[in-house]
Amino acid sequence: MITKELIIETATKLFMQHGVKTITIDRIVKELRTSKRTIYNHFEDKVALLGACLDVYNTKVRAENEEVIKSASNVIEAMGYLHQKIVRRSYNTNPNFFSDILHYYPGLINASYQRSGNYAHQQLIHLAAKGIKDGVFQKDMDVEVVGKTVLSLLKLLKDNEKFPITEFSKERLTFGIMVPYLRGLCTEKGIKLLHIQEELFRVTI
Numbered sequence: 001m002i003t004k005e006l007i008i009e010t011a012t013k014l015f016m017q018h019g020v021k022t023i024t025i026d027r028i029v030k031e032l033r034t035s036k037r038t039i040y041n042h043f044e045d046k047v048a049l050l051g052a053c054l055d056v057y058n059t060k061v062r063a064e065n066e067e068v069i070k071s072a073s074n075v076i077e078a079m080g081y082l083h084q085k086i087v088r089r090s091y092n093t094n095p096n097f098f099s100d101i102l103h104y105y106p107g108l109i110n111a112s113y114q115r116s117g118n119y120a121h122q123q124l125i126h127l128a129a130k131g132i133k134d135g136v137f138q139k140d141m142d143v144e145v146v147g148k149t150v151l152s153l154l155k156l157l158k159d160n161e162k163f164p165i166t167e168f169s170k171e172r173l174t175f176g177i178m179v180p181y182l183r184g185l186c187t188e189k190g191i192k193l194l195h196i197q198e199e200l201f202r203v204t205i
Contacts, residue, residue, distance in 0.1 A: 002032055002034045002038050004042045004052075006032070007028070007032065007038075007039060007042060007043070007049070008049070008052050008053055008056050009056075010028060010031050010032055011023070011028050011049055011050075011053050012053040012056065012057060014027065014028060014031060015050070015053060015097055016092075016093045016094060016097050017094055018094055018096075019094045019095075019096025019097055019099075019100045020050060020096070020097060020100035020101055020104065020105070021096065021100045021104060022096075024046070025039055025045075025046055025049075028049075047105060047108070050101070050105065050108060051108055051111070051112060054101075054108065054109065054112035055112050055115060055116070057112075058112055058113060058115075058116040058119070059116065061085075061089075061119075061120075062116055062117075062119040062123075064085060065082060065085070065119070065120070065123050066123070068081045068082055068085065069082075069123060069126070069127065074134065074136065074193060075127045075128075075130050075131040075134065075136050075137070076131075076136060076182075076190065076193040076194050076197050076200075077193075077197055077200065078127055079127065079182065080197055080200025080201050081200060083174065083178065083200070083201055083203070084200065084201075084203050086154060086157075087157075087170045087174075087203040088203065090157075090158050090170070091170075095160050098158075120151060121147050121148065121151060124146070124147040124150050124151065125143050125144065125147045128141065128143040128146050128147060129143055131185075131190065135187055135189050135190075136186060136187060136189055136190035136193060137185050137186060137187065137190055138185060138186070138187055141185055146185065149181070150178075150181075153177055153178055153181060154178075156173075156177060157170065157173045157174065157177060157178065170203060171201075171202055171203065174201050174202075174203070175201070178201070179194070179198070179201055182194060
């Protein structure tokens with residue numbers, strides 16, 4: 001039986017492997033060996049299907065992040081493992097997936113992210129506040145500014161136009177952008193932790 005969940009799962013896989021522009025409803029129908037009518041029974045059009053795929057994707061990522069944060073022994077360890085997740089997702093996703101959505105469906109990513117409760121920003125705010133409480137981050141740190149800045153830096157790490165992957169490895173960008181910024185936020189205790197757990201930021205695929 002072709003369920004709504006199976007349609008979303010199949011479409012997400014195709015979108016992430018090949019990009020959004022090249023994957024049509026006909027291609028999804030062929031993959032599922034079903035009919036267009038089955039798809040349209042659940043989704044008005046490709047935009048509605050893509051929005052549903054993004055919602056499920058964000059729900060999954062949010063849960064994965066929460067598990068990492070919950071199990072980490074300190075905020076530096078949590079940020080290291082979160083960074084690993086982000087980089088590995090980028091390696092397993094066609095770069096055209098997000099660029100196609102931004103170009104052809106402007107606003108769709110932000111709308112889905114807002115429906116998910118802006119979880120990445122909220123999780124970073126939580127980590128920043130915990131880091132201050134634990135003496136890892138400087139107590140006068142502006143957690144809202146830091147949260148937004150870290151999200152911007154993470155987007156910069158995925159900017160293949162600004163940093164072509166043939167010249168800039170993810171590790172090079174991490175230690176050229178993210179780690180120095182993180183070090184600047186740390187207290188002496190935080191810098192020691194970062195030095196001990198620096199290997200967490202060296203992602204091997």
